[in-house]
Amino acid sequence: MANSRVSWVSRGDINAFFGLILDNIAVLLVLLTTITTALPFAEQQAKGQFGFTQEFVLGHMIPGTALGVLVGDLVYTFMAIQLARKTGRSDVTAMPLGLDTPSTFGMAFLVLLPVLRRACLDGSLTQGDHDKAMLFTWHVGLVVLILVGIIKVLLAPLGNQVRKMIPRAGLLGSLAAIALALIAFLPLVNDGIAGVPLIGMASLMVILATLVAHRRFFANIPGALAALLVGLLVHLVGMLVERLTGIPMVPPLRMPELAFVSPVLWPFGDGDSAWWMSVWTEALRFLPVALPFALATVVGGIDCVESAAAAGDEYDTRGVLLTEAVASLLAGVFGGVIQTTPYIGHPAYKKMGGRSGYTLATALLVGLGGLTGAFVLLEAVPKGALFPILVFVGVEITAASFLVTPSRHHAAVALASLPALAAMALLTIKSIFGITDPSTPFGLATLQTLRCMANGFLLTSLLWAAAMAFMIDGRMRMAGVTLVVCSLFSMVGVMHSPLPDERVAWPWAALAEVPPAYADAVRYQTPWHWSGAYLLCALLVFGLGGTGELARYPESVQG
Structure with missing residues (x-):
């Protein structure tokens, strides 16, 4: 029997919130660290390695990207509240939505960085100007995301047919490939986990023990949060030991310059018709990148709905797929470069006691952080403390690809x-x-x-x-x-x-x-x-x- 006074918030939302928000923060940190550089443009030219300024990414790419999460999680929160009222149950858990990890790596390494390099070297459009090259690349990235959103909107009503037409090994095989080779591997190198093993391996072990082996952490702290706290603690202790003994232990903490970044949410005011014709021409070249990611999130969204139903929460498949498709499309229209996707972990969040409060809190925090430039604070977080969550995501995607494939x-x-x-x-x-x-x-x-x-x-x-x-x-x-x-x-x-x-x-x-x-x-x-x-x-x-x-x-x- 329907009940309009059912509870949609519980203490379990706290644990679920930390799990979901840290997933999204890790993805944003990946985007920031992989495509930005502090080198002067002349030095970038000399080395042949080009990157964006941090200010550009925080002001142009992150706001629209965060807006997609804000819209998607708000709609999923509303859907959960409606389902709770319809069924009269107080244990309905909202479908989790966040930034898609595989396509974050794909956009960074297969779209944004290659286009930026070409724009910097080819002066026909940008005259070799770094600011113009960054603007052009941003426009290409957001148009690629718009194409992804359009594809997903068109495929959302046909999700089950797409799932039957393409062998699951094909869809999940390509996803497993990028999960293992990029998502799980790249955080290990450079200044990530293997680069600072004292921090990285400690945090990774917490992740593996709590999220893979399902061991309870002290004081029932969620595994993702526990890994972050352990990494921060090891870093601080390492700095103290290094100061007392002079033995190199960990790199110094980088404190970011706190400054408000004015968000740019309407990208179409820059450039003339020739500029945008070049943008669209360049973006269409990346359809082979966009199509597999769009297909994967559509089929993955169906799996998410099925896993939620198995946990007792029956959501409308078309509504879930259309929500994340429109969220991705809106993100692109407002300057975002990373698509959103429903996360497969609904049963885990339900087991934590999550209801609708955790998705509402995630929507507000990611949205406000993206629109105010507050994500500059991510620079102070040791990568070795946050990147192990990405190793877990990559390994889990790979393992799941085998488990659900014949x-x-x-x-x-x-x-x-x-x-x-x-x-x-x-x-x-x-x-x-x-x-x-x-x-x-x-x-x-x-x-x-x-x-x-x-x-x-x-x-x-x-x-x-x-x-x-x-x-x-x-x-x-x-x-x-x-x-x-x-x-x-x-x-x-x-x-x-x-x-x-x-x-x-x-x-x-x-x-x-x-x-x-x-x-x-x-x-x-x-x-x-x-x-x-x-x-x-x-x-x-x-x-x-x-x-x-x-x-x-x-x-x-x-x-």
Whole structure:
């Protein structure tokens, strides 16, 4: 029986709030640390490594991004209150929504940084001006997010059909690839966890013990908050020991300059029609990046609704999907660059005792922090204390990809990780050498091969795993068709482009743009070679479709 006076807040909302807010803060810190730099522009040019100023990111990208979380979590809070009143229950838990971790890494490394570098080096539009290059890149990023939002709005009513059409190994395989190779790995290096192991490993161990092994922390402190507190404590003790003994222990805390950043929430007042035509042209090149992320959040949203239903809270699937799609679209319109997504952890938040208060508090804190520039305070948080949550997210996404995929498709999920490993290797090389070319023929060939494997890796992962899953299921014709699609994408550089920064071009134009130093290195891996290779694979698969199949191992053995 309906009851309009049911309680929608509980003490459990405190634990749930810290879990959800720290997830979002970790994602924002990733965005800030991966795309910003304090180097003067002249020094960036000399090193060939370009970044945004912190002020630009806080004033232009973060406000719209935070607005998406604000809108999405407010709507989910309202939906939970309505469900509680409709059912007369006081234990309804709101669907958690936050920033999508995989696409944060994708936007940073596959869109924003490559476009910024090209805009800084190509003076035809920005005249080599850093401020104009940052503005142009921001506009490209928000248009890519608008495209993601439009795709999700269109797919939201068709979520179940999309889920049935594309093998789960394809969708989750590409997601597992970026989760393992980027989300879980990158926080380990540089000045993250492995860079300062005293802090990072201590916090990581807390995360693994509480969130993976499900051990209770002292005083029932939530695992994510406990990891942050342990990391901060170790850092402070390490600083004290270093001061007393002179032995290097931990890097000094960086105290940010507190200054109000005026948010820019309407990006369309800058630039003329030619400028925006160039922005849209550039943004459309990144559809191979946008499409897999949009598909993943739509299918993931359905999984979130199902997990909530299993926990006792029946939400309308279309309403959940449309809410996060519109939230992403609004974020892009107002200058955001990261999409929102419902989080899979609804049952965990329900177990914590969360109701609707935790999503309301998250919406308000993220919204206010983004609109006031208060997230500059994140600079004072040791990365080693906050980044372990990202390792957990990456490992959990990878593990879940195997758990919810039929065991006969596990090989397809693993196969999807290979292109992402190439992207990880290429990012590592770029971070060390910048745009400096290795001098040896072997080094040139190796870097060119990594480039071809890494360019378009999300779509490559999706299609490789889909073809593998089709073959495992005996659907050889569909596998062959998938490989023909790969051939077409490779021909125009959507996959395996030989050019830096995933540039798409007709094969003859692409080969004309290959730097002279790489002429020999690209000799046997041109778009023609890649396209022909996939056609050959398709012919083989079509042929094998008529040969019958060998006896299969039992499902338990395959798993």
